[in-house]
């Protein structure tokens with residue numbers, strides 16, 4: 001069989017060797033994996049979820065095991081509205097502004113398919129979330145990135161990039177204002193206001209990807225851009241993956257009902273509806289405040305792990321490493337003096353440690369001395385040992 005002749009160019013366009021690597025090494029126990037982005041399973045509220053799943057299957061099996069509306073189960077959407085308002089200050093949302101998706105990844109894919117034509121511009125932070133980059137590449141968008149300097153997006157440079165493009169080609173601005181992946185940086189209130197002003201001036205639509213606002217370590221939940229958005233200019237994406245459990249595969253998009261309708265049409269031909277059973281489980285969990293009641297524990301465990309990584313990096317690498325201590329999220333993004341993290345990867349694997357080389361996270365001008373390091377999944381001992389193995393690899 002000549003299988004290659006079956007293929008379009010899409011699999012090549014979205015291919016990500018690093019992602020394949022991460023998944024392959026996740027199963028190899030001796031390799032300390034700092035490359036992934038998994039939550040610590042010890043913080044999954046599994047007993048509550050087991051009880052809830054049992055209740056769902058007793059009380060609502062007829063609906064929970066059935067097909068459900070493409071936009072999402074009404075009971076779940078109602079709980080999302082309340083959750084966004086009480087935890088994140090995103091108020092005034094109505095259920096017709098919500099599209100439930102199979103993780104926020106599906107919503108992003110369906111949104112890109114709905115809005116981006118070949119040659120359209122998508123403006124991003126540089127570096128940015130590489131799985132989002134693959135989505136935009138799949139639809140042949142032109143990616144234009146503005147740098148994050150000392151934890152702040154350079155909005156003036158972003159505006160400069162926007163100005164250089166034909167207005168009808170400007171499609172989306174994809175950003176992670178809180179706990180940016182990979183840098184861990186959060187925009188200040190001024191940066192957020194500035195970004196919204198620029199978006200207004202050029203009539204840009206912003207996609208805010210926000211999995212991490214509640215996963216914060218300094219006692220303060222930063223305000224999402226969506227909470228400052230008066231014009232429905234911000235399309236807000238969030239997820240149960242980091243605050244509850246990624247295995248549920250539940251995310252959602254909040255946008256103007258007109259957009260929700262259009263993206264729903266696309267989502268519907270992808271998978272008809274998002275997993276109904278998961279949505280009922282999550283609806284019950286939100287209603288009984290499982291996430292909020294678990295947050296203190298999540299923050300305590302992750303703060304301790306973050307501190308272990310940050311302390312060990314400083315102690316082991318001294319002035320050879322540079323990073324902004326993350327106040328939220330799951331990663332430290334580190335620059336290592338004089339190191340090429342791409343070419344060093346092979347040696348790292350031989351030393352039984354894996355990280356995400358930073359070069360592939362840039363849409364242009366890659367920093368070859370950067371690496372994204374995850375601190376939520378490995379134990380504190382593994383984090384410290386992993387950092388020491390990095391030292392052995394790099395210097």
Ligand SMILES: *Cc1c(COP(=O)(O)O)cnc(C)c1O
Nearest residue numbers: 103104105129181211239241251
């Ligand atoms: C983890 C993460 C997500 C979550 O994706 P899901 O499909 O909801 O699991 C989305 N965006 C970013 C930036 C992430 O780090």
